[in-house]
Amino acid sequence: MFDSRLIRLLIFACFSVVTSSVWSQRNLTEIPDPDPEKERLTFKVADGFEVQLYVSDPDIAKPIHMNFDGQGRLWIASSEVYPHIKPGAPATDKILVVEDTDQDGIADKTTVFADGLLIPTGVVPGDGGAYVVNSTELVHYEDLDGDLKGDVRNVVLSGFGSEDTHHLLHSLRWGPDGALYMNQSIYIHSHVETPHGVRRLRGGGIWRFRPETMELEIVCRGFVNPWGHHFDYWGQSFATDGAYGEGINYVFPGAVYVTAPGLKRRLEGLNPGSPKHCGLEILSGRHLPEDWRGSMITNDFRAHRVCRFTVSEQGAGYSSRQETEVITSSHTAFRPIDVKMGPDGAIYIADWYNPIIQHGEVDFRDERRDHAHGRIWRITAKDRPLSPRIDPKEVRTKQLVRLLTYPEDWIRLYAKLEMKHRDRDTVSRSLHQRLAQLTGDDEDTLHEKLEILWAFQNINQLPQELVEELARSTDHRVRAAATRVVSNEHERIEGSFSLLEAASLDPSPRVRLEGIRGLSSSQNGQAAEIVLQVLDQPMDRFLDFAAWQTMRDLQATWKPAIDAGLPALGADPSHIIYALRSVEAKGTGGILIGLAEDMNQDDPRLGGLLELTAELGTAAEVGRAFNLAEALRSESSAEQRAPIEARLAAMLAVSSQRGIVPPQAAQLAGRWLDDESAAIRQTGISAAGDWKIVDMRDDLIALVTDKDQTAAARQKAVGSLGQIADQASRDALALLAMTATDDRLLAAVTTAVAGYDLDAAVACGMKLVGSSDEALFQSTFSNLVARKGGQLALHKAITTSGDLSLSQNDAKRMIRIVRSASEPQADLISAIRDAGSLAESGWKLTPEERTAILSDVLTVGNAARGQAIYRRRSLACVNCHAIGGAGGRVGPDLISIGGSAPIDYLLNSLLLPNDKVKENFHSLIVLTADGKILSGIVIREDDTTLVLRDKDDALLSINKADIDGRREGRSLMPDGTVDELTRQELVDLVRFLSELGKPGDYAVGTRQLARRWSVLVDTPAARTRLRRVGNDSVLNPNQVYEWVSAYSQVNGRLPLANLDTLPRFPDASPVTFTRVSFRVSRAGEIRFGFEDISGLTLWLDGSPIEASKLISVRLDPGLHELTLSIDRSSRASPLAIELLRSGADSGEAQWLTGK
């Protein structure tokens, strides 16, 4: 008790400091009353459950991570130093052990186990003490006399990175296999020396460590900040990410997730568009209602919610859906960050308790940051008995084995861990004796056998017979788990290769996945061929990733043979294509085209081979591929030609990007240009430019000047002339710049000429001043200012024409474009402002004005009006930011921004977007060899290619050989975005953002509501076609139908007011057409709920279905689409469609999100 008193004193001292500073900040953010009972009263708890305070400040403070031990004591890593040590201040962080000695559900004893730590981010009891993360080290403290004090301190592993204190090594967990699992996050670079060699993990990932043997391996790579990891009943891993919004992630060895450095591709989570979640516990045990067992509990700490997901098997992986929350709260300091089940079967939540959540955006020394409080909450099911409490340490070995049948996950886990400390022979004998008694093949018996296998793994023994038996079990979940054991221990299991081979061919996709991943470290030359056989059975995204990754891992076993032209990988060309694609095997074009040339022309794999040749082959090989495709085209009927023509265009695009020019380029391009098919003529025009065929210049000039040609063809020809750029081409373009009157043609000339003469290009571009075509104006000038020297040329053009004046509208839109550039030039903006006689605008706030605005946000800010401002087309917020996955991905998803960011931060981010940029949203500026300046967010990068997401949400794939220079850039959000808003509008917008994610009208709830829609644009051509062909015609793609995205409000309703309408006849009622897409991940019954069906006509996948408030259909896996026509004369209310839950055997579907 002495310890608790000491802590109390210390905390009281800290608290006094915090509260005194609180007053001065009260107008900036809510600093709530820290009384735990007042906090508890804000909790809305799931039906049938209740929450009580287990332990609170001053007994504990700032819990970061926690784990129970076998005796039911709670170990807490606690940091008051976070986020950064002050110069001269001692590191005073602690590991606390909390006990409920009288078992009344309230902790009554706290002991300081270890002190003097620097931001410990993880603790797990075990091996006679506890493992603790202390900055760069994993330390084991041993308690020699059981007084809960760490006596012997050993650094077990060191070299973990410390580049960010909320990314340090964390989330320690014992696996069922007796290994210690540990996570690290995106900014951490670890280099750990072990007796088995150095292990290096750059960026996020999950480690697996065996203390007994000091083996340390990387399980998976990636994630932003994955503070949750747990194993289900069958030993499968799941993870959550506290800084990335894909909900529950299914984890398997070798998997790669978002942000892994050098990633080529990645796996996505099971709940895309979900908010970020911290901590993860898979529920088990008798205390909870049966339908809650297996549920996954995690925390949306930004929005003060404890969330529940249910996960079910789907192919090789899983699907997940969100259920009603366990707790929601409006308390701004309630920050649930960890969750664990306790010895009584209750759910325990670690509450970091802080109005400020982290230090990325908010100053290290911000006075509002809480350093003193912290709570652990205990959630129990009402009127249900608690789980029995058992201390595995007190149980005889024989009984210990029987604990493996307990439904409580932690009892089984600690029983296995306890076995490590017993006499091995006795444990082994007891396990064998129990095995001999197990004869049935029911689920419980099979699971017990699996537990026994894991128990053997814990004591470092692996009975061969048991391994083999379970690898052939009748239950696929047991086979999958046993295959993982074989994979992890393959060096110590006899015949492991055969077992993995059998698993790779297993009827269950999950087992196949484990099998092929198990083969990934094999040196056996046959492994790759076995892995590829997985392609002969149904594939899904998990298996596809596993096979792709394994082929890469196995590259050294098969690629040399392929390179040498020796037979390898079996006879099936689709297998070879898959393998070569997986490693982007350059230099293998000869093999590919050889296979293609030997192939029957009807073979469906031929097209893939040709495209891959264009992707990987030399000029000669690509030439052979074009010849073959041409031959196919000439022998095909008119109807069969379209796909071949599309393939030719794709082959041209992919080979041109690599700078490949086939030997017969001139001949091919010439033939295409003369062809009667409009599509292939377009390809011919592109080819003439891409391949720089000077001999075709005159044909192109003729085409450009021929007014009978389509506008698209003429524009493309202009582009190609710009690529050829010999003197005659330049002269032709110069002439066109003088004579052309069509805006689109002028825009094309501007872009073409910009490649070699920026001044001339700007002169031509200035002819677009006054153009009413917004998109054209935007793209032309964006293109100009995105070139090296482009802004200078524009500045010169504006300042040297003394009498140049711009309309206010032109000046405004030009300034907006310049501000969106990677490095906007202030003197250019000022020159444009002068030319447009615009007054100096922008928000320049004094500290007093700023405080007044922030105060107004809280008092008179209106979130509903703010949402309308946010959705304004002119502000274009939705183009870059999604809410709940719906919207652009240029900037962060704002789903819970209000839960995490204080309002002063929000205001600042609107006024000065570059002041604080969210992690992962910094741009990179790249200068290409041809003078283009590209900027965007790095999506992925490898040795040859850099992929950026630009400000328009487009992915730019840049050949790294073409990069002349690169440097770090700004936020892609342009300065001055909110310049045109009135003061009240700004106040409302901040209020809206500040409400996002907080409980109430602006939190994306657990209902699956459609959020991203496509709306048909009202154009004369579209009206004409509707009139002539009818409403059904919108169901088929047609170039006159242009669809744009629209997004639901945060509450899931799509307001109709601003949507385009297209009356079929002048006097007919106006109709809005909209579509919404969803993906069925498991076949079965899919149900839709409509709030209101008035005025709706519906089609599902192109076929009419009757509108009803509840629609139920059976659907197969894949992408599906609902199309709606809305009679606007009979309906004004917003549209809302929900995917509803059906029965146990129902299908699973998710709405498509994104932009």
Place this chain on the structure above:
Amino acid sequence: MRWTLSLSALLLSMIMATPGAAQKSSAPLFQSGDRVVLLGGAFIERLQTGNYVECEISSVFASESLTFRNLGWGGDNVAGESRAVFGSVADGYARLLRDLKLAAPTLTILHYGSTDIGTGSEGTEQFRSGLSRLVADVKATGSRVALLGTMPPVPTRSRLPISEARNKARLAFEAAIMEMAKELNCRYLTMPQLKGVAPPPSASQRRSPFAATASIDGQQLTAFGYWSIAPLLSELLGRDREARSLLINVSRDSSTANGLDAQVKLESDNRIAIELSGTHLLRPDVPRHYGSADAETDDLLVKVAGLARGQYSVALDGTIQFTASHAELSRGVGIELASERRQADQLRATIARKNEYFFHRYRPQNETYLFLFRKHEQGNNAVEIPMFDPLVEDQDRLIHQLAKPPVHQIIISLAN
């Protein structure tokens, strides 16, 4: 190796630990006022586990007033790979040189090679060229360079056999280091070999897989491992300790001191006043729970021959410690210098604080926000980082004071 469970075996094996085949050079490695940078991977970084080695060298070489900067970084190699953070290996190397500049050494002790073991002969070649570049770059800063050899296998848990193959590979790197030292004209220092150290008696009852011995993995040292290797390293560096003893012959009015400077004054035939100070500050105690301080030799052994018969009191620094008969005094009595041991602990704590401050200075947490691509957000906090400089220097001064052995006064007088 067979474990024995007696404390005497522990002591014996400690004594048996030898500094390998170190060639003692006549020229001392350290010069007065040297700023010594320790550069390498986990072995160097973890010197801060207990700081026993730095404490020992600071004490033994107290007259040289050495200053140490630890630039160890787990997993590092001669290319500076671990220091790359978000950048390329070349960036890591640039950072290594930058950190070296910050530490401004006059002498740099390099410890590399361990992380490359297992890369084969190709690895050795790469290692040689990398080491050659690094030594040249260190020398270019004006620093002298010494190369410390790789760690020979340290006997450890039975469940973790030391791989013969690994040791063979290690020897290839060791040979490379020796040759490069000659070629690059640097001092080569063989890493002392720690022999088997028995775990303390309670070890068999422990639940931890990490026996409290010199190493938990056969490669990296525990606090006890560093405590054990510390005197071997200082011996290797040219100076070792002598057990402190003072022999006084009253009848001849003579005295012989070992490991001490002592002034002995026979005030009368039954009263002796001694003023003494050790040649070096005493060592800190063995780390707790790894062994017992009782097993240590005496802090000071005093033998007085020729005293008149009787019972004598022995006072240390003004306080009577015990009484002993003339016969006991002639056989020799051990005197515990508790205050000096406390000073040794204080020295070690000060070194720890200094190293902690320097760590926060050269390799602070949250670098991403302070100096790298998020500095536009929290870069304003970077003003705090140079504030560690004066704190480090304050500790340096304190270390130099504490490293000097104190003067003790001992009065042996006939008890009433």
